[in-house]
Amino acid sequence: MEGKLYRGEDYKEFDSQDYLKTYYTFDSGTVAENEILKFNLKNLFQTFSSGGVGGDILIDIGTGPTIYQLLSACEVFREIIVSDYTDQNLREVEKWLKKEPGAYDWSPAVQYVCELEGDRSRWQEKEARLRRTVTRLLKCDVTEPHPLGPAQVLPADCVLTLLALECACHDVDTYRAAIRNLVSLLKPGGHLVTAVTLGFQGYIVGNKNFFGLHLEKETVEKALQDAGCQVLRCQHSPISYTETFCISKGMCFAVARKSPSA
Numbered sequence: 149m150e151g152k153l154y155r156g157e158d159y160k161e162f163d164s165q166d167y168l169k170t171y172y173t174f175d176s177g178t179v180a181e182n183e184i185l186k187f188n189l190k191n192l193f194q195t196f197s198s199g200g201v202g203g204d205i206l207i208d209i210g211t212g213p214t215i216y217q218l219l220s221a222c223e224v225f226r227e228i229i230v231s232d233y234t235d236q237n238l239r240e241v242e243k244w245l246k247k248e249p250g251a252y253d254w255s256p257a258v259q260y261v262c263e264l265e266g267d268r269s270r271w272q273e274k275e276a277r278l279r280r281t282v283t284r285l286l287k288c289d290v291t292e293p294h295p296l297g298p299a300q301v302l303p304a305d306c307v308l309t310l311l312a313l314e315c316a317c318h319d320v321d322t323y324r325a326a327i328r329n330l331v332s333l334l335k336p337g338g339h340l341v342t343a344v345t346l347g348f349q350g351y352i353v354g355n356k357n358f359f360g361l362h363l364e365k366e367t368v369e370k371a372l373q374d375a376g377c378q379v380l381r382c383q384h385s386p387i388s389y390t391e392t393f394c395i396s397k398g399m400c401f402a403v404a405r406k407s408p409s410a
């Protein structure tokens with residue numbers, strides 16, 4: 149392991165393949181990682197199948213090299229915009245969208261979500277639907293007041309962000325500002341949906357140590373409220389990552405609604 153702590157602009161050196169191998173290998177020995185993925189997939193399923201959250205545009209922020217977070221959402225949004233700080237993560241998503249050689253195989257996750265939705269056999273149909281629904285891949289920086297930079301994007305019905313802000317923000321004030329920046333992308337009454345690694349202290353990708361911001365569930369809820377949202381749900385789970393990869397203590401999954409008069 150290198151001694152350096154990677155953060156901020158160092159994300160240029162984030163290895164998408166190493167990240168996928170460590171945190172998203174299904175049915176391997178990494179039981180905790182599988183449980184965390186299932187926790188997020190179940191919460192996403194509940195959020196997007198309950199009838200309350202849906203519409204025209206969903207923006208996923210800090211998408212990384214992953215698409216699992218969009219599998220339930222693609223059934224209830226007309227258009228999905230994915231975004232990340234790094235080119236290599238966007239490229240990894242593009243490879244999957246275009247079915248290019250070497251694209252990551254998400255089919256076990258897709259099948260799992262189809263099973264939650266009641267029909268495991270429709271997984272190829274869901275993959276095709278997600279590929280049709282993602283219309284844009286944009287660069288983003290959550291620490292900027294306009295996280296999507298100069299890109300012209302209409303106000304969204306939903307902003308989704310999983311496991312990204314606690315990587316991108318180096319202190320709680322920056323985290324709170326990032327939540328405000330993301331809320332500014334929403335229509336009044338739109339939803340912000342987020343999953344957070346709690347008690348985070350950092351994680352490894354390949355042989356690199358990345359910074360992690362220590363957050364408590366209450367800090368997440370307060371940041372959402374102070375940004376003008378009502379917290380509709382904040383589900384806590386005690387599951388933590390395998391300690392050799394990532395130091396953390398529990399997870400939370402929150403659904404918040406921007407004030408309709410904002």
Ligand code: SAH
Pocket residue numbers: 156159162209210211212213214217232233234237288289290291309310311312313315316
């Ligand atoms: N959402 C994915 C990836 C999380 S990894 C998942 O659920 O697995 C953390 C992600 O945060 C990386 O993709 C990284 O590129 C992104 N990131 C780091 N700094 C960022 C910033 N300032 N703005 C937006 N995204 C950032």
